Amino acid sequence: MSAVRADEPTGTGGTGTLVALVVAVFGYALMQTVVVPALKVLETGLHTTPATAAWILTAFLLSSAVLTPLLGRLGDQYGKRRVILAVLAVYALGMAGAAASQNIGQLVTARVLQGAALAVVPLAMAVLREALPPQRLPFAMGLVSGVVGAGAGAGLIVGGLLADHLSWRWLFVLGAALALVSLVLAALWVPADRRIAAGGIDLPGTVLLGGSLVAILLALAKGPAWGWSSGRVLGLLVLGVLLFAALVGVERARRDALIDVTELTDRPMLMTHLAAFLFGTGSYFFYLALPLYAQQRPGGTGVGFGASVTEAGLLMLTGALAVIPAGMAVGRLTSALGPRWPIAGGFALITAGSVLLASAHDRKWQHVVFYAVVGIGTGLVIGVLPKLIADIVPLERTGTANGLNNIARTVGSAVGTAVAAAVIASGRAPRGATPDSTYTTLFWLATATGAAGIAAAFLAVRRRTVAADPVSGAVRPEQPQTTK
Structure with a gap:
C-alpha cells in the first residue's frame, strides 16, 4: 500500500477516503454498545457494585455529549483531518487504558477518553461533503450512516461472544486494534481540508x-x-x-457562535434534530427489551427463551445487517423521491416493526424477522439525516451541525434508556422475572416514537433553490421556497 498526498482524495472518486472513514466509524459504532452485554462480567471482574458499574456507560455518554460539538467545531475551523487523527489517537489510548485497567476508577477514566470518538461521525460527514464528487455523496453518506447503525447492533453480538468465551479485557483490545487501524488509514487516505471556517473557539x-x-x-x-x-x-x-x-x-x-441559534429556529433544522432525538429514544427500547427477553428463562411466567448472551445477540443480527444496504439505498431514493420520503418511510418501517413485536414476540423467528423490518427503517433514517443537514447548512458548518445532530440522538438514547429502565423496574412477577406486559409496553413505546418520527419527517424538508458549491461542486441550499 503506497502513501498518497494528504491534500488529494484517494482512489477513483475518493474511494480510499470513504474506506478510511467507514472503518473509523465502524470501530466507534461497534464499541459504543459492545460493553452492554458484558456489564455483569465487568461488575464481577472489577469487584464493584451494579450502580458503580453503570458509570462504564454513563461516563462514555457524558463525554461524548460534551466533546462532540466542540470537536466538530474544531474540525470546521482547524481542519477535519487533523482533528480526526487526534481523536483516533486519543480513542486508541482510551481503549488501551481500559484493557489494562485494574479497578473500576481506571476503567471509567478510560471510557471518558473513549467518548471523544463520537466526533468521528460528524467529522466524517464533513470530510465526505468536501472530498467526494457530488454524484457519489448521497451513497457515501448513506453507507457511513448505515455503518453507524450496523456497528451498534454488531456490538451487542460481539460483546456477547467475547463475554461468553474470553476475558472482558478483549473487548477493549479489539477496540484498540480497530482504533489503530483506523488511525493508519486516516493518515494515509483522509485529505486535508480545502476550506476552513472563520472565527475562533466559542x-x-x-x-x-x-x-x-x-x-x-x-x-x-x-x-x-x-x-x-x-x-x-x-x-x-x-x-x-x-x-x-x-x-x-x-x-x-456572538459572531463565532458554536450554535447558530437561527439554525435551531429554522423548522427543517429543528425537525431534523427532533427526528434524531426520536430515533435515539426508540432504538434503546429495542436494545434493552430484545436481549433481556431472549435471555430470560421462562420459569413460572413462560416468558423468555433462556438464551445465552451470544444467542440473544444473534437474534438481532439480521436487523443489524439490514441497516447497511438500507443506508446505501438512501442516495437513489433521495434522487428519485426527495429526502422527505426516505426518512418518513424509515420511521414508518420502524413503527411497523414495533407494532409487530408488540403484537407477537414469543417466538424466536418473530424477533429475527420483525427486528429486520426495524433494521431496514433504521438504515433509511440514519442514512438520510446527514443529507438533510447538508441541505440546510453551508459547507464550513457541516461538522458542527452534524455534531449537534448526533448529540440530539445521544440525548434521545439517554431518554430511551431511562424510560426503558423505569418500565422494566416497575414490572412485578414471581422470582424477579420481567412479565410479558413489560415487553409489550416497551414495544408500544417504540411504536409511539416511530409515529412521532413520521410526523417530524414531513416537517424536516423544505423546497429550496440550490447552487453548486464553489469548492466541492456539491449542491447546497440557498433561499427557502414554498413547502414541498
Missing part, C-alpha cells in the same frame, strides 16, 4: 452547552436509581434547562 458557548448536557444526561442516567422526584434529579434537570437558556442568550450575541 469558549462560553462550549462551557454552557457542556454543562447543560452533563446536567440533563446525568439526571436521566441516575433517575432510576435516585428516584425521579428526588431533589438531586429535579435539581439537575432545572440546572440543565437554565444553562441551555443562558446558552441561547450568549450565542445570539
Whole structure:
C-alpha cells in the first residue's frame, strides 16, 4: 500500500477516503454498545457494585455529549483531518487504558477518553461533503450512516461472544486494534481540508452547552436509581434547562457562535434534530427489551427463551445487517423521491416493526424477522439525516451541525434508556422475572416514537433553490421556497 498526498482524495472518486472513514466509524459504532452485554462480567471482574458499574456507560455518554460539538467545531475551523487523527489517537489510548485497567476508577477514566470518538461521525460527514464528487455523496453518506447503525447492533453480538468465551479485557483490545487501524488509514487516505471556517473557539458557548448536557444526561442516567422526584434529579434537570437558556442568550450575541441559534429556529433544522432525538429514544427500547427477553428463562411466567448472551445477540443480527444496504439505498431514493420520503418511510418501517413485536414476540423467528423490518427503517433514517443537514447548512458548518445532530440522538438514547429502565423496574412477577406486559409496553413505546418520527419527517424538508458549491461542486441550499 503506497502513501498518497494528504491534500488529494484517494482512489477513483475518493474511494480510499470513504474506506478510511467507514472503518473509523465502524470501530466507534461497534464499541459504543459492545460493553452492554458484558456489564455483569465487568461488575464481577472489577469487584464493584451494579450502580458503580453503570458509570462504564454513563461516563462514555457524558463525554461524548460534551466533546462532540466542540470537536466538530474544531474540525470546521482547524481542519477535519487533523482533528480526526487526534481523536483516533486519543480513542486508541482510551481503549488501551481500559484493557489494562485494574479497578473500576481506571476503567471509567478510560471510557471518558473513549467518548471523544463520537466526533468521528460528524467529522466524517464533513470530510465526505468536501472530498467526494457530488454524484457519489448521497451513497457515501448513506453507507457511513448505515455503518453507524450496523456497528451498534454488531456490538451487542460481539460483546456477547467475547463475554461468553474470553476475558472482558478483549473487548477493549479489539477496540484498540480497530482504533489503530483506523488511525493508519486516516493518515494515509483522509485529505486535508480545502476550506476552513472563520472565527475562533466559542469558549462560553462550549462551557454552557457542556454543562447543560452533563446536567440533563446525568439526571436521566441516575433517575432510576435516585428516584425521579428526588431533589438531586429535579435539581439537575432545572440546572440543565437554565444553562441551555443562558446558552441561547450568549450565542445570539456572538459572531463565532458554536450554535447558530437561527439554525435551531429554522423548522427543517429543528425537525431534523427532533427526528434524531426520536430515533435515539426508540432504538434503546429495542436494545434493552430484545436481549433481556431472549435471555430470560421462562420459569413460572413462560416468558423468555433462556438464551445465552451470544444467542440473544444473534437474534438481532439480521436487523443489524439490514441497516447497511438500507443506508446505501438512501442516495437513489433521495434522487428519485426527495429526502422527505426516505426518512418518513424509515420511521414508518420502524413503527411497523414495533407494532409487530408488540403484537407477537414469543417466538424466536418473530424477533429475527420483525427486528429486520426495524433494521431496514433504521438504515433509511440514519442514512438520510446527514443529507438533510447538508441541505440546510453551508459547507464550513457541516461538522458542527452534524455534531449537534448526533448529540440530539445521544440525548434521545439517554431518554430511551431511562424510560426503558423505569418500565422494566416497575414490572412485578414471581422470582424477579420481567412479565410479558413489560415487553409489550416497551414495544408500544417504540411504536409511539416511530409515529412521532413520521410526523417530524414531513416537517424536516423544505423546497429550496440550490447552487453548486464553489469548492466541492456539491449542491447546497440557498433561499427557502414554498413547502414541498
